[in-house]
Every structure is written in structure tokens, then in C-alpha cells.
Amino acid sequence: MEELGNIAVFLAGWNSEYQTRLINGIIRKAKEANYAISIFTCQAGSEISDKHVLGENKIYSLANLSRFDGVIFATNTIWEKTTKEEIIRRIHHAGIPAVSFEEKVEGLSLIGIDNYKAMREMIEHVDSHGYHPIHFVAANATNEESNIRQKAFEDFVEEKNYSTEDYTVWHGDFSFDSGVQVVDAMEEAGKIPRALCCVNDEMALGACNRLKQLGYQVPQDIAVTGFDGSYDTQRYIPGITTVDRPKETLGYTAMQLLLQEIETGKKQELILSSRVAVHESCGCVLEDKKRVVSAIETLYLEKKENEKYTYQIRNMEDEMMECESLDELIFCIRQNIGKFTTEDVYLCLNKSIYYEMTGRGNSILRNRTITRDYENKIYITKLNNEDGMPEFYSFTSEQMFPAMWNGRGSGEYLYMPVHFRDNCLGYMILTGTLDTKHIPNYYVWIRNISNALEKLKNVSELRNAARNIDNMAVRDSLTGVYNRMGINRFVVDMVKQANTSRRRLLFIFADMDGLKKINDEFGHEAGDQAICLAAEALQEAFCEKELIIRYGGDEFLVVSDALCWEQAEEKKAQITALLKQWQRDEKLPYRLSMSIGYYQKEPDTEASMEQYINWADERMYEMKCKNREQRK
Template sequence: MNKKPTIAFLINQFYNTYNNIIWRNVVEITKKRKDLNLLFFMGKELLTPYRGDIHYNSIYSLINKNVIDCVIIGAPTGTFVENEVFTNFIKKFEPIPVVTFAFQAENYPAVLVNGKKGIIEAIDHLVNVHNVRNIAFIKGPEYSQEAHERFEAYLEGLKKHGIKFDENLVVPGNFAKDRGYNGAKEIILERKLLPEAIICANDEMALGALNFMIEQKIPVPDKIKIIGFDDIVEVKLCYPPISSISQPFKQQMEKVIEIALNLIEGKEVEKVTILDTKFIPRTSCGCFENDEESTKLEFYEKYDVQPLIKMSETLIDKLTENLDFYFENTIKSKDDDFINYCRYALNLLFLENVDTDSFKERVSNFIANKIEFYKNDETISKLGNEILNKFRVIVKDYEKRIAINTIFLERNQRITLELIGQELSTSFNLRELASNIKRHLDELGIKNFLLCLYEGKVKWDKRIDYKIPEKARIILDIRDGKEIKHKNNIIKTENLFPKDFLSGDNTQGAIIPLFFSKEQFGYFILYPLLPDNLIYETIQKYISNSIKGYKLITSEKSIKNKLIETAKKLKEANKQIEKLAILDELTGLYNRRGFMTIATHLIELARRRKRDFLLFYIDMDKLKYINDTFGHKEGDVAIKAVSNILKKTFRQTDILARFGGDEFVVLAVDCSIDELSAVEERLKNNLDSYNETSVKKYSLSFSYGVAPYDRDKFHSIYQLLEEADRNLYRAKHAKHKK
């Protein structure tokens, strides 16, 4: 081939651990290769029910044969659609070759895992080892092939052991943690059943089920045993550690990449590759976890961070040369010379940014060989085992400290991103936006960045298909930190980027759509990839907000001949821009930023003029229940209803705000503590009136705390909020007691 092939990998939902593991394995497998480019197309699940997410999927419509040589797509993208719909979506990429994983579509090579084997092994284990026969099951999404296979395996496992199937022990699920929680709740609290064990179709739901057991004080594994599927990192680190069915993620992704390259080269490939799963027993099913397991976890997988650079064998060789000296010294003096030396070596490797896996493996093998060598000397053999156990302890301690350090680094990066984002989201001029992006790229570790805006409107069929304009305009093109200027900055969207944009031995990049609500703007591409992949969506939102602000302004400037009218509309556009920054989109109330700005001014005014006011901190009750039971759309209806009750209760001069989620704040201006009872009565009457006339299957309620302004006690709005929050807590506690 004359050029390096470019593979498109469809990825979604980074806050889902399964997708995160897939991402990191693909990155790790392909980063050493010099024979391909890899582009992650960062969309969401097709027809996702989560509000606002669906328009990420416009990015899939940019995949075309001019740029992409093979497409890799996995089951998560089709979680919420029927197999036929998913298959038809995949067919749209033809004639580009396609590889699927965790899902089999007609005529496309697929890499699957034998989930049935792991589920049956788990049931065998429960029956044969723990004498458990009353086994419940929380299913996966309705349209998922893998979910169906796992449920069928459950039925087969029961039949194998002569256990009668009981439909009351099975509840629907969707691979999300909250569904595991609610599934366990449905079985135990609503159906009044307490099975001996629950098998969940994935680990996320198993974690949710465990949270429910902890909340209800049902001991695991004594009263009930829990088993998940996927063997993600969280199930190894929670307490108790959850038994799970392990998927060979790395092997699966290696095979997917291998098939993709073979298809590009025109080689024959296997129609279906099936890899085995394995049941891993842990404490949650009544088995003690192998202490060595967490030691053997790869650092980057365990703590969800990018791996360190590959080891410097020279430095590690030098450090391991001294092991024998310190080991023999410890045998003679019975002190901790050997362990202290290992601790020193680990710290040195960390400071040098060297991967410690090789050193840890060498030390473990060295100690094991010494124990074998001295096996006839009971004293030395015993000491050797003590040294091995101490080494495992310092390794765990080392990894914990590294994890804490990583958390601080990621937190600092997100703080930096927040500060950058505030600047980007108020750049309502494309030239200013491009300048600000360019200035901050280096702080985020981004060396190459391309920002393109569509020349025309994107058409959407209200389901899956987006018709992208034929052309896009390059707003910013950065290569190795330097801006590239184009005489003609218009490109065809079928080309995605200037032909030499992806350069270097190995390019791993991400392409992300830019949109605001239903309005599509364009896309940006960046590489190399960032260590914290949640940052991509944050950058996307900041840039999209800025472009929306720009469009609001430029749309008002289109009327050139009517100066007075234009001036009025420009003023109105500015107000709209200000509202974007200070108003809550759902309720129309002020958001946290708007409230804090106005309240800070009012509290200073009240202090000077000796005026009174009351601060109400209000918390909706049971919003989670409404979301979980009736859906997030109904949750939004409930939030709006509460905001309307507050508007009806308080005066136009009062400051009402939604702080986020289920929290509201009201600043009642010129209102003293003597008037509190009257306000509370209005609030109660308006709430009762709503519930009496509502046709909803739920009632609204909320708790609140009140803080009257005391100019001698409170000097800032933050202090007043803290006081109101404390009173809110007391109110909720009192309500809970009743």
C-alpha cells in the first residue's frame, strides 16, 4: 500500500468502565505500530434514551471510503436498537470493510466471547462449592446479543443441576449500575424474596446490587452471594471483592486489530472468532480472594490511568544486581535491609518515570528462587516467605500512593481545564476562539488539533441518519504546536482533514462532533490522545457553547440596513448570551453562577442599608426515585413543577435559582424572620394544591432550611449558604425520624 491505512474505531460512554477498558487496550495494542493510523469516532449508543447524547452520533456520518480503510464497531454502540437496525447501520459503511466485536452481524467478521461458558462455570461453582440452588438473575439490555446469551446460559446452568426456573427471580436490566441496584431492590423489597445468590449480566449491575445490599445491611456473602460479568477493575477493589466472569479484553482487541489489517490488505479472514471466558471466584460468593491478584494487576488498568513509559532495562538491571547482597544481609542480621532496598528502588523508578512491572516480577521470582534454594533450612525458608509477604505489602502501598498522586494530577488537570473552559465558552468571536484554543493546547498536552465548521446545515432524520454538508471551513490547524495557514481553508467533508494532517510513525487520534442542542456545527480532531478521556466531552461542550454564542451574535448582525433595529437586536442578542451564562436551561431560573453574582451584590447592599432577607436552601425529595421509575424525562417535568411552585410562592423581587440536580436556593429580599411563617404557609399551600390537582403517579415534596441574614454574623453569601444547608440537613433528619 502507498499510504498507511486509517482505521475508524467507534467508541462511546467513557464513564462506562467496559468501554474504558476497550479504549485502553486498543490504545496499548496499537501505540507501538508504525503501519496504521487509528481514529476514535466519539459518539454514543444509537437511539440512546439519554437526553442530549443522541446528537454525538452525527460523527458516524463522517466515516467514508476516502479517508477510512476499515471500521471497527462493538456491541455497546447498538445497546438500545434491534439487531436488524444495528446491522443496517453497519451496512451504511460499505464498501469499507467492517469488523465487529461482542456482536455478530450478517456477512461481517466478528470477534466474540463465549459468555455461556463463564456463566455455567459460575452456577457450577455456586451449586458444587457453596450448595446454593436459589439463584436470581438480573438481565442485560433487551436488544443485546451478549445479554441474551448470558441469560440463556443461566437457564442452561439451572437445567444442568436440575433447578426449576422461577421467573420471579429474574428482573430486566440495561448494563447500568442503577439498574443493578433497582433490580436487587425489586427482587428483595418488592417481591419479598431473598435468593441465595444473584448473578448479574455485567459488573456494573453487580456493583449496583452490592450497593443495595450494603444500604439494606444484608451481609454479602453470608446472606446472599453476588456474581458479575466482565471482571472490571472496580469489582476487584470494592469490598467485598465481587466474583466475576473474566473476559479476555486484550486478546479480543488484538484479534480485532489483526482482522482489520488483514481485511485492508485483501486477505481472507475467519468469519467468527470465539474466545473463552473464565469464572473468577472472590469474597462475594464466599471464596477468599487471592492476595496476589491485585499485585499482578497492571498499574494503568487498576487505577484507570495511562501506563508509564516502558521500563529502562538498564536501570532495572542495575537495581536487581544488588538483590542478592541485600537478601543475604537480611538473613544474617534479621533486619529489613532487603525490604528497605526494594522500597528505595520502587521510589527511584517512579522518579525516573519508569514502569515498575518488570522490577516487581524480577523481585518476586528472585525471592521465590531463594525460598526454593533454602527449602531444607526451615528458619531461612520461613524468613524468605516473610520477606515475600512484606514485599507484596510495600508493592500495594506503593501502588496506592501512585494512585493518590494520579488522582491529584488528574484533579489539577481538570481544574486547569475548567479555567480554560471559562475563557473558551465566552469567546464569541471565531478568531478569538481560535486564538484562545491555540494558547491553551500545550497546557492540555495536545500537539495536533484541527477545528472545522460545516458550510451549511446538517439534516437529521430524527433517528440515526445525518446528512452532512459537502464542505467545511478550517478554523484552526495546529501541527506539532505550530499553526498552519491555508490559502483556501475550505475542505470537502469526505476528506475530513488536510491530506498531511495525520503524520508521524504512529497516529492515535480522536474526532469529536460540535453541536448545541440539535444544532450541528462541525467537528474537531486531536492527537496524541489525552490520558483522561473524559476531558474530550468537556472540551466539546466549551467549544460548542462558544460557537453557539458566536452564531447568536452573527445572526443579529445580518440586518445591515436598519441601524436602529439592528442595534436593538444586538442588545437582545447580548441579553441572550448573558442568559446562557446565568440561567438554568431547564427551569428558566438563575443557575449557580447567576445566583452567586446577584446575591453577592445584594448582601453587600443589605449590609450597608441595614435591610433584612431570608435565604431558603431547598432539596427535592425522591427525585432519584422518579428518574429510576418513570425516566429522566419525567424527572425533568418534576423539577420544572417544583420551580413553578417556588415562582408562585415567592415575589418577583426575590432571587430564585436552581443550583443543579434537585437543589434550589431562594433569596427572599426585604423579608425578615417575622414573615417566615407566612412564607412557609404559602409554600405548603402551593405544594398541596399541586399534588391535589396533579394526575401524576407520584407526589412532589421537598425539604428546606432557612437562614435569616444577620449582618453581625454573616459577611458573605457563602457563610449564609452554609447556615441554610445545615438547617436543611436538620430538617431532612427530622423528616426521616417521622
């Protein structure tokens, strides 16, 4: 059964429990409605460097919203303000239905919980124990959920006429480590309170852990509460009292709202209920020995699993860092990827990165075209369940993943950035029946692959620079293929050896159609672009063993001792198809095509190099005349 439509999901922090459970709910409803889901996600948080955040957030720019029927935007998971604003701008520009999580966005439907009411109930619960003073740990001021929860605390303090000096607000960033840092700051200031209400579970867990290290008992000396209802609050000792919000239900219902808007055009706001989940850290519940035993068993099993995972990831990292070519790296990843995921995995590289690593084209031009964005042309290869030499195929980045649109893919796609700091290398796609319990592990091995690619890119740049200095005299400065000097260096000896050893040799002569017209009507820059695309098509079709030479202004010569005439016909068809595809993808205002002829030197044929080239040229001219007749 074909999918009824395609939905894009924007979400950050995909290795966190809240996000993975949202995804579970979204996917469950999408399957019921027979919709395909594309999740664009990264691991950009406030605790990592600005350049790394830029590299992570770049994945959102990949989404071509003109191809989607709607968007689910986990607004509350994306920290960086400009990134969030740009996503909202693009949703408005696309004019498609969209649902926002927890934050009101003009023109978008809304789903969430009543953060104010939930936090107020938590604070009143803690206050009912007679704990004074109570301190509050908020997050970054740019986060709307944190601000609402903080206001609930501040309103409570004001209504109770409590002193704001005693009822202090501290700030973290939602992370475990920031909970640790807040406790250290309180200890240094001599202001350990009787109770600590945290804006989320991670900071509560970090605070509890640090308090115990400093010799405090929870809840006997200080009560601690969280917010979110994560699994870790139940596995920690003592269990953390928290606000349990219905994460999977939120995801499921968000998808419902979006489908209703797609059908009716009506926007909605829906606030779901949540509840205070009482455990041991507030002093309400005595220690549950069964839960403690279960938590210890779970922690032990997780420890053993993490030890195994750490060994595998380090082994993979060591092997990848030894790779000296892109093919070696792909082989290495193929051998290891099955240890981390059962989904189909694809690596997509920017054209400039792929060209650098494969030694194609002009090194000067490559360095100029490397950008911090996704380039128009992307090269893709599959990383698992593949035998033989790695094969890369090109497509335009606006397609994102061609299989998604031609029916070969499944209904779930996970897009993740491949980058080194703010240098955009490409992206990874996982598709299949996504197992969200494995998602938290993806970040480490994807980052290791990114680092290995960056190292290989740097090695390739040095190797290519040395090669190009050596080949400077025989390389065409515009296209990077050999110039006519390359004939003297390489082809003369090939012909001599073929004549002597009575071997076959294939000469392919290609001439661009209508280059003069392109120059006259669109300028010489357009003509140079057409020449470069023609050279690129030849490089795409032929492997490194074949010599590609720019023979004249718009003429190219290919010489091969491995191909036969049947394969030459296949190459002609491939080149013609590539040029047509690129003309369409690049939206060129001119026709992009080549006339191609070839001559095969048989074992018993012996002639001069010039004669072989002339024979191939004659066949090309015959083809050019034929093409002209067909265009009339």
C-alpha cells in the first residue's frame, strides 16, 4: 500500500528519552494513518561548542518542505534561537500545516502540557512537607517551558510572602552536569536549602548525585524533585519525585492534530494533563526494596552492555583512523555497522568532499567550493548488507533521499548530520523500522565516522596537492582532467604497448553540442560551466584507470585498455542520461549534451596513435550529424 503523504519532524537531542518517546508516539500514529515520517535531528545542546552546534543544526536546512504535507516541530528541544526562527520562517513560507510542541508559534497548531499547573502542584507538594526554604533550578532563559515553570515557583513564593533571598532561583542548562554545578555553587555560597525543585529530571539527578558525594542524604537532609517522568528517576536510588508527562501520547496526539489540519485546514491547541509522580526523594515514600533490587539489576545489565558497546565503538574508531582511502573507510564501516543498528544506513557526502577524497577535478576549484552548507549535488552509498566495491551515486540535495520518492524506501527515515565542527561534510540516513531504543547510541558512532572522514579529507587534500603539483603541466586548469600534454605522457606509451603486445585499446571521442550557442547567448561563464559539467559526466562514467583528456575547447578523449565497444555503448548511454539529469537538476537555461563516437583497436590492428584518434573522431562526427538530423 502506498503512503498517503509525507511528514517532516524537526527535533533536537535525539539521544534523550523524552525525544525518543515522542518519536515512538509519532511513528505509531503515522503507521496507523499510512504516512511516511522523515525525522531531521541532531545533538545540539548548550553544553557543546558553538561551532559544533552550527554543524549539528545544519541538518534542518536539508529538509525540502515543498515535498512534505506537514511538519511536526519539537520547538522545545531546539536551543539555538536563530535556528528555531529559521525553521519557523521556512514552515510559513512553505504554507503547509504544522504542529508545535509546548511553545506557541504564530500560524502553527499547538500541543503540550500545562507546565505552570504541573510545576505549581509539585512546589505545593514539597511545601506541604514543611520544607523551608525551597530553591529552584531553572534552565536557559530562552526556553519557554523553563520560564513558565520558573514563574510558577516565583508566583508561589510571592503568594506565600516567602523571602526571595531564602527562596532562590539558580540556573542550569537541562543537563546532568549543570545540576552538579548548581549544587557546587550552593555549597560554596553556604546556601544548601531544605528542598530543591528542578525544572527537569536530568538536573535533579545531577544534583542528587553531587549532594550524596558531598555527604548529604536525600531526602533526609534535602529533598529533591524533577520534572518529565524519565525512566532514570525510577531507577535511581532514591527514586526521584517528578512530574510525569505523557511523552508517547504527546507524540501520537501531535500526529493526530496534524492529520486533522491537513484534512480540514483548521488549527488547534490541545493541552494534555500531567501528574506528580511521587517517589522517595521528596520524603513521601519509604524505600521500595523491590524497586531498588530491580534498579540495581538494570544498572548492572546496562553496565555490561555499555562495556561491550564501548569496546566495539573504540575498535571501529581505531580501524577507521587507519584507513587511507574512501573505499577503505567504507569497507571498514560496512564490517562494523551491523554491531550498532539493524536499519539500512546510507552515507551522503557533499560533492566537494567526495571529489576531494576521490582525487577528482581541479584541486583549486574544489577548495573554493567547499562550503558549510549542503551542496546542490550529493553522492550517496549504502553502508550495510553490501558486497563488492563501494558505489556512489549522485543526486540533488533537494531530493534528500531519492529512494524516499520512488517507492523503494520504507515509511521511516532518520536524517543526521555528518560534520566536523562547522564544516558540513554530508549526512547519514537510517531507514527501515526504526528501533528507537538504539537511537541514543547513534550519536557516538556517527561522530566517529565524521571524525574519520575529516581526517581522510585532510590527508586527501595533502595527497592531491602533491599530485597536482607533479601533474600541473598535464592537467587542464578548468576541468581538472588531463590536457593534451597528457597524451604525450600517457597515451603514446599505451599505444606502443598495445601495438607490441597485440592488445585491444578503446578510443572514445566526445564533442559538446552547441557550446558556441551557449557562449553567445548566456556568456562564457555559462560555457565554462557546461564544459565542467561535461568533464564531470565523463569522470562519473569512467573509473580512474581510464584516461580522460580535454582534447580541445569542447572536445574530450577517453582512452581505455580495459573497456570494449559493448561497454562503450553503455557509457554513452550513462553520460547522456547524466547530462539530461543535471540539466534538469541545475535548471540550466541551455541544452546540455555531447556527441560521442569510439573506435576499438583490435589485437591484429596496428596504426599510429593519431590514426586511432582520427578514427574515433570520425565516428563522433557521424554521430553529431545524426543528432543534428534528429533535432530538426
